Amino acid sequence: AQRVTQPEKLLSVFKGAPVELKCNYSYSGSPELFWYVQYSRQRLQLLLRHISRESIKGFTADLNKGETSFHLKKPFAQEEDSAMYYCALRAGTSYGKLTFGQGTILTVHP
Amino acid sequence: DTGVSQDPRHKITKRGQNVTFRCDPISEHNRLYWYRQTLGQGPEFLTYFQNEAQLEKSRLLSDRFSAERPKGSFSTLEIQRTEQGDSAMYLCASSLGDRPYEQYFGPGTRLTVT
Numbered sequence: 279a280q281r282v283t284q285p286e287k288l289l290s291v292f293k294g295a296p297v298e299l300k301c302n303y304s305y306s307g308s309p310e311l312f313w314y315v316q317y318s319r320q321r322l323q324l325l326l327r328h329i330s331r332e333s334i335k336g337f338t339a340d341l342n343k344g345e346t347s348f349h350l351k352k353p354f355a356q357e358e359d360s361a362m363y364y365c366a367l368r369a370g371t372s373y374g375k376l377t378f379g380q381g382t383i384l385t386v387h388p
Numbered sequence: 389d390t391g392v393s394q395d396p397r398h399k400i401t402k403r404g405q406n407v408t409f410r411c412d413p414i415s416e417h418n419r420l421y422w423y424r425q426t427l428g429q430g431p432e433f434l435t436y437f438q439n440e441a442q443l444e445k446s447r448l449l450s451d452r453f454s455a456e457r458p459k460g461s462f463s464t465l466e467i468q469r470t471e472q473g474d475s476a477m478y479l480c481a482s483s484l485g486d487r488p489y490e491q492y493f494g495p496g497t498r499l500t501v502t
Binding site for chain 1: 391392419421423428429430431432433436438443444446479481483488489490491492493494495
């Protein structure tokens with residue numbers, strides 16, 4: 279069975295500071311990893327996926343299979359980045375089931 | 389199309405009653421998912437449909453839970469003989485067949501069992 283762990287429930291930074299949201303996973307096969315975000319009063323939405331290796335809204339995430347991690351990083355946080363962030367995993371054997379972590383609330387102070 | 393819609397948005401029911409939730413996915417999406425989210429946790433997968441076929445079910449989905457997608461469009465999730473532990477946010481999501489990871493979520497139905 280797969281599992282996703284986000285060790286920080288809350289993370290606070292000041293505007294312009296770097297931010298890193300941690301995500302660790304356990305899965306014996308080859309997973310796909312994603313970050314989903316939920317802004318205040320909005321729906322949960324996909325932020326980025328590891329395969330695309332894109333930078334979305336300044337965020338990047340690298341899959342480290344050795345450390346089984348998929349941390350989300352941004353060099354200069356903005357106030358509009360304040361949101362709930364969920365790391366999610368899709369097992370290679372699954373049609374589309376996502377396994378989510380518990381989420382991290384990011385607050386960026388002015 | 390305004391995205392995935394769910395009805396009702398809130399439901400309060402007494403223990404032992406049956407409840408049914410509806411989800412209308414984005415029209416061109418052939419995949420539909422149900423998740424449950426309790427306070428302080430991420431969404432937990434319940435079940436998944438491709439068109440009208442239910443292809444995957446979580447062990448969380450006890451025999452009191454049933455989901456249908458009769459015409460491959462909207463879906464319903466029914467909970468029979470509700471228990472207080474069923475209190476949660478029930479989320480529906482949909483996706484295109486070739487992008488199952490890009491799931492578009494609805495606003496959720498918040499169920500409170502008293």
